[in-house]
Amino acid sequence: MNVTKAEMIITAGNKTQFPQHDLPEIAFAGKSNVGKSSLINALVNRKMLARTSSQPGKTQTINFYNIQETFMFVDLPGYGYAKVSKDQREKWGKLIDGYLQNRTNLKKVILLVDIRHEVGENDKMMYDWIAHYHQNVIVVATKMDKIKRSQVQKNLAVIRKGLGLSKEDILLGFSTETKQGKEELWSIIEDGENINR
Numbered sequence: 001m002n003v004t005k006a007e008m009i010i011t012a013g014n015k016t017q018f019p020q021h022d023l024p025e026i027a028f029a030g031k032s033n034v035g036k037s038s039l040i041n042a043l044v045n046r047k048m049l050a051r052t053s054s055q056p057g058k059t060q061t062i063n064f065y066n067i068q069e070t071f072m073f074v075d076l077p078g079y080g081y082a083k084v085s086k087d088q089r090e091k092w093g094k095l096i097d098g099y100l101q102n103r104t105n106l107k108k109v110i111l112l113v114d115i116r117h118e119v120g121e122n123d124k125m126m127y128d129w130i131a132h133y134h135q136n137v138i139v140v141a142t143k144m145d146k147i148k149r150s151q152v153q154k155n156l157a158v159i160r161k162g163l164g165l166s167k168e169d170i171l172l173g174f175s176t177e178t179k180q181g182k183e184e185l186w187s188i189i190e191d192g193e194n195i196n197r
Helices: 036-043 086-102 121-133 149-163 182-190
Strands: 006-012 025-030 062-067 071-075 106-114 138-142 170-173
Antiparallel strands (some): 062 071
16 A cells, blocks of 8 residues: 555554554554554554554553554553562553453554564464454564574464464564565455455
């Protein structure tokens, strides 16, 4: 998709702030610092639409972005960051859980994992949660430019095994630096047949 219009609609700290609209929502989930904001920026050809930070745990709200009046991208708070207080983690957990479970506009959830690392316990829990509610989970392995090309398939296989992906699940490598995987991910997002409530 050639994106010419992308804007932040709201930063929601609780469910009463979730926007009311008729657009399909595509949510991006992943642990802190996996590159959700960078991926959203890469998809819409912007550098600063979604704010990025080298500091893990920066996104503490659910951020809604209107893309071309066609989709709403939803950036979920990163999970698994140890330096955040237990109360804060629980608050985020309830916020994310409430959104994923009850949001009728939600059509797809894209789980981001770091291609350089084996799957963590939080990633597996999030995958299992998404798979419970959605068929054909979409997993994007970020930071593909950080490893040698010869390692890509091996690392993807480790992730597929670690998450226990089904044959129908999609696993895609992605680099925000080289934009590799961008066209493939857009085709998945735009494919109406893969949209499941």
